[in-house]
Amino acid sequence: MQDKLLFSEEYEAVTTRKTSQDRMNKLFSVIQHWTNSQKDKLYQVLKRNYPATVSIMEKATNQGEEFATHVETHKENIKYHFELIKDRNSRLGESTPLWRRYTPLVLLLKFRGEEEKKRELSSSGEEQAQILIDRSSEEYSPTSIEELFNPGDSGGVPKTVIIHGPAGIGKSLTGRKIIFDWATKNLYKDKFDFLFYLSYKDFTKITGNLSLAGLINKTSRLNLSPDVMSYILSNGERVGFLIASFDEMKCSLKEQSEICQDPFKEANRDVLLRSLLKGQLVKGASLIITTRPFLLEQLQTFxxxxxxxxxxxxxxxxxxxxxxxxxxxxxxxxKAVDITRRNEVLFSLCTVPFMCWVISTVTKQQISKYPSNFTTDTSMFLYYLKGLIIYHSRNGGMVHCLKKVCALANEGVLNQKVLFEEEDLRRHKLSVSLVESVFLSNVFFHGDIGKRTCYSFVHHSFQEFLAVLHYTMPGERESGKSGMRVVRESTYLPEICKGQSLMDLLEKHPHLALPVRFLFGLLNQTQIEDFNKSADCNLSFQGTTAMITWLFGGEITQFDTEHMLFLYETRDDEFMQYVVSRAVNLTFSQCQKSDNWVYQLAFCLKACEGKKVTLSGYVLNKEHMSALVPVLKKCSQVCFRSCRFADDVNSTSGWKNSLFASLVIQDSKIEDL
Structure with a gap:
């Protein structure tokens, strides 16, 4: 009133309020409409009459501004370091935007029953696609990264969220997406002022003792003063930690272990991590942890x-x-989507992000040659396995573990088993820990009065591939002199080749068709040698005369579609030439269509140079003939028996002209197909 800042009516309206808080609220509502000049006068009055109070207010304002600056600096650091990622095959200086590699995954809160899990692991194609759609329904409690801290059914909000899954399923990428979206898209803006990212790479670089405050400054590239750090950590409810790849940190979770309660006290890295998990270092802080499933029980207990x-x-x-x-x-x-979708085996395993990356990477490298030189399924699985081994080789013991894992996989395939019990693992001297969990994952089910733990591979097709690797392992394969010969004169026939022939197997043991095709794929010595060199393994597998005899059920009198599919998987010209040299009749018959059949046929015909061949029952158009004519020209005689040709075949270069040494057409005709 004395400084003429309030009119009498306003002064009375403020002073007649009962509580000091009400009086301040009323005063605030009045001064909102003042000019800057009036507000400056009020500031001077308060500073003159209440200097201590103004000093406290100024300090708080400065702290708030400094706090906001640190938040923005932290978010800018995250944006800079997480916006781009390096693919595993990136060259120096190469990177890719995160948005090009991250695609939302199916995240579930609910465990499935045993039969449901078996269906997930064994399904492929349209059945698998439908299962994943079903899993996204409300029945299975789907969630998303935006909903991780939503209240549960009872209304409670979790303090810790554990994102788990097998190796290669996308845990690390999901963690990067979460921290990046917090910094750039206000993810969890109402929950966290600060979200700190701690990865196993940061964690394992710690040597000696370090405080949590020091660890935060180091990993977040901040330089916060002790006062600011203390202010941040004292408001634990507004702080979160994202602990990425916890399984790689090799932290002991024993209850009696040492715990630290002071974020400024230096301790070894295990103590820091345990104390953070226990909620002792930052009271009220929230955690997001990514891990493989083998640590779930220990984590939940701890x-x-x-x-x-x-x-x-x-x-x-x-x-x-x-x-x-x-x-x-x-x-x-x-074109890439079409290539992948048409291959049911590979498209099914593309549920796993790492395999999706492998297939995309290899496809991009070879798409200009598609499809005549496209990589086989066996090659793709070798790339996938090589990536897993190389990426996790820092753990040691990988190759020794692989031999035991492959023996388990083979036993499971032979007995049509996709879920394994503890006793199965003990029989093969396996225990799912850091190394083994690269290949196997824990699966939890209800027991009679407790829970039951089983183990599985990421998908049945990967189990089938590992099963045939069992026959390439030292001590498992047939002993014999290694040399340049593609095929050994031997009666050795891998146990997985059931029945009297391939056709017998397809009729009586159809579940073994894919693994046996993988077996033939492993006859390609070049890719085995490349795998051994890159993954530091010692795989070796050589074809035997017994395998060729089994494939055809005796003498080679006809190459059916199924035979050509398995021979094409080898992509080994020398092996194919050996097979042709044993044939008494080079008749190639189209019993049924399969994807890329024309290129499988062309591969087989390539080994028939200078020989008489017969193509029986084929339906051929211009595209097919364009792929076949270059290899057919090199045959001494070509006979088309009971074939049908499309109208456009006449325009195919080299067709029905002198470039063929000898051409015979029997019971074949040109039609409008």
Whole structure:
């Protein structure tokens, strides 16, 4: 009043309020409408009459401004370091935007029953696609990274969220997406002022003792003063830690272990991590942990509160297509999706993000030659396995573990088993820990009065591939002199080649068709040698005369579609030439269509140079003939028996002209196909 800042009516309205808080609220509502000049006068009055109070207010204001600056600096650091990622095959200086590699995954809160899990692991094609759609329904409690801290059914909000899944399923990429979206898209903006990212790489670089405050400054590239750090950590409810790849940190979770309660006290890295998990270092802080499933039970027991478990199941069919489209961009994306979708085996394993990356990477390298030189399924699985071994080789013991894992996989395939019990692992001297969990994952089910733990591979097709690797392992394969010969004169026939022939196996043991095809793929010595060199393994497998005899059921009198599919998997010209040299009749018959059959046929015909061949029962158009004519020209005689030709075949270069040494057409005709 004395400084003429308030009119009498306003002064009375303020002073007649009962509580000081009400009086301040009323005063604030009045001064909102003042000019800057009036506000400056009020500041001077308060400073003159209440200097201590103004000093406290100024300090708080400065701290708030400094705090906001540190938040923005932290977010800018995250944006800079997480916006781009390096692919495993990136050259120096190469990187890729995160948005090109991240595609939303199916995340579930609910564990499935045993039969449901078996279906997930064994299904492929349309059945698998439908299962993943079903898993995304409310029945299985799907969630997303935006909903990780949503209240549960009882209304409680979790303090810890554990995102778990097998190796290669996308845990690390999901963690990067979470921290990046917090910094750039206000993810969890109402929950966290600060979200700190701690990876196993940062963690394992710690030598000697370090405080949590020092660890935060180091890993977040900040330089916070002790006062600011203390202010941040004292408000633990507004702080979160994302602990990525916890399984790689090799931290002891024994209850009696040492714990630290002071974020400024230096301790070894295990003590820091245990204390953070226990909630002792930053009271009220929230945690997001990514890990493989083998540590779930230990973690749940060690944590002070019940965590929310989120399982990464993988990509739906639509998500797989989206990933491939993002990988390729506008150019060739449609062709790449078509190539992958038509291969049921590979498309099914593309539920696993790492396999999706492998297939996309290899496809991009070879798409200009598609499809005449496209990589086989066996090659793709070798690339996938090589990536797993190389990426996790820092753990040691990988090759020794692989031999035991392959023996388990083979036993499971022979007995049509996709879920394994503890006793199965003990029989093969396996225990699922850091190294073994690269290949095997824990699966939890209800028991009679408790829970039951089983183990599985990421997908049945990967189990089938590992099963045939069993026959390439030292001590498992037949002993014999190694040399340049492609085929040994031997009666050795791998146990997985059931029945009297391939046709007998397809009729009586159809579940073994894919693994046996993988077996033939492993006859390619070049790719085995490349794998051994890159993965530091000692795999070796050589074809035997017994295998060729089994493939055809005796003498080679006709090459059916099924035979050619298995021979094409070898992609070994020398092996194919040996097979042709044993044939009494080079008749190639199209009993049924299969994807890329024309290139499988062309591969077989390539080994028939200078020989008489017969093509029986084929339906051929211009595209088919364009692929076949170059190899048919080199045959001494070509006979088309009971074939049908499309109208456009006449325009195919080299067709029905003198470039053929000898051409015979029997019971064949040109039609409008």
């Amino acid at each position: 944590l002070p509160d019940l965590p929310r478990l989120v399982e990464i199941v993988g990509y739906t069919a639509d998500a797989r297509e989206h990933y491939i489209q993002m990988y390729f961009g506008k150019r060739d994306s449609e």
